[in-house]
Amino acid sequence: MITVGVDLAAADERSGLAVVTWSAGRAVVSSLSVGVTDASIVAAVRGSDKAGIDSPLGWPSAFVSFVTTHQSGSVTPPSSGDGAAWRRRLAYRMTDEVVRSTTGLIPMSVSADRIGHAAFRAAGLLALLSPSGAPLSRAGDDVVVEVYPAASLFCWGLTHRGYKRAGLASDLVSALLESAPWLSLGPFETLCRRSHDALDAVVAALAARAAAIGQASRPSPAQLAAATTEGWIALPTGPLADLIRQTRVEDRS
Template identity: 55%
Template structure:
């Protein structure tokens, strides 16, 4: 199995892609690219068994409705609500709120934070995948699943904050050390120095690990009414098992 992790930013310079090959009870990092353009991302997804993208796959449905109503001049504030209370569902998707309930972490708001720029780029990538015959199920059921590295790391008992940017290279190195200790079956090989130097590369590797969890059915999935909303907003797949299950579960007959 080949899984791909994509740490998607608004521009190629901060975008990283990682390829993990899973075989013989090992996960081997066979390629990492930092500065990935749209064409490379599309090619990586097309070649993978599963790809994990660290970026919202859509906007909150209520935000879309709000903008449409505002354009027509018919915005209505729900009765009995004021301030942030009525804006919560405009800023956060259903999956963002579920992630907060389950992990205590709040994903960046795709409608109110700068990550919206990355999502615009992501929308173009998803459209190109569909054009090439690989339509994306934003609920995570197809070749692509939305992932959130910080939440994955937290669920796997690893450091999930404080390792971003050049000023925190020591903490990034510590995260890589602890990741390799927790997953002795993970081989970073010649790309280990890059992972220690680039948090984008490391997040791409974590996203590829999360893609493996999704491929094995070891993640949260939308239930009931969540499924309909997730089809348009996207769904963050959270790991439901320890990290080593990515190897042990994959080695069992299915």
Template identity: 55%
Template sequence: MRTVGVDLAADPARTAVAWIDWSSDGARVVRVETHAEDDLIVEAVLGADKAGIDCPLGWPDAFVDFVTAHRTGHVRPGTSGRAWRRDLTLRVTDKVTHELTGLTPLSVSADRIAHPAMRCAALQAELALRGHAVDRTGAGTVVEVYPAASLHRWGLAHRGYKRAANRTELARLAGELQAAAPWLDLAAFTPLCSSSDDAFDAVIAALTARAAHLGKTTQAPPEHRKAASTEGWITLPTTPLHTLHP
């Protein structure tokens, strides 16, 4: 089988895609591309058994309702307060992820991650046009992933490895990953994953997609399924990293 991981940014310059092939002998990273354009991402997802995308698949329902009401002049006067703003800025899955991991995903309605989400919305539209509509609950080929949370759940370092200033930490983390998963062959891509956090996160996204394929990730419970279908749902590993071994 093949899993794909996409570390999605607003522009191709910070976007990476990783392909992992799985067999009875283990897992092998067969391709990693940085500076990934939309066409490459779509073709990668279409060719995968399971694909993990590191980007919100939707916006908070309360935020969408608020913006719609504001556009037509129907916002209720006197509405304010921290709890109210929290519902506008965090999706249900963001709150659940915080409860389970202590990590708070960036707000897709009030942070810069909204820019990648706009691109992701267009990618979802293209996939639907190709006959592969994305089920935002994660029930289909595509699942929403959060690499830092996956690393946390697998007992690996999950902070301080981003951007050029932290290349030493990234190289150390790439080594930790290989030690924790000796069955994963990074092959010729070890130097890239040790120097580009975009490439590294794409590999983690592809590993999380494998966990989802095996049914070893969280799923939206019945009471949150409706929200997940529009807002998206972050897939979190529920078993140790070694359980992904073929």
């Protein structure tokens, strides 16, 4: 199995791309780079079994409706005392609220924070990856799944706050390798220790593996309609060791 992780930014130079090759009892980072183009990302995703993209894949349904009605000048203002809750529904997707309740982490708002610039790029990538015109699932059913590295690290019991500050990524790499001795960063270990964009790409590829083998959260039937349009953040549901224990037939080749 091959999984890809993309730490997506609006600009190429801040975007990381990792390719991880899985075999029986072993996972090897076979490629890792920072400063990647859309063409490089699309090529890597097409050559993978599952790709985790660290970017929102959609916008809150309430926000989409708000923008549409605002354009025509027919916005219905919130009732007295409901303004904060009304704005929250515009700012956060259902999956963001699920992540908040599960991990305590608050994802950036795709409609009110700068991460929206990365989401514009992600929308373009999804279009490039579906040339037939049939849209890719934003709920993670196709090759692409939305991931959130910090939340994945939380689920695996690793440092998930502050590691992007200068010098701290190296400490997280050491902890990751201790927790996952079956993971080989090879010649890319130095890059991971130096660049949190590269490290997040590797974590995204590990989270993609969790989604691929059924070890990540899925939307419930009641959540599926929203996840299909807004996107769904796949959270690992088991320990890191499960990524290698759940050996698939293709891993044995």
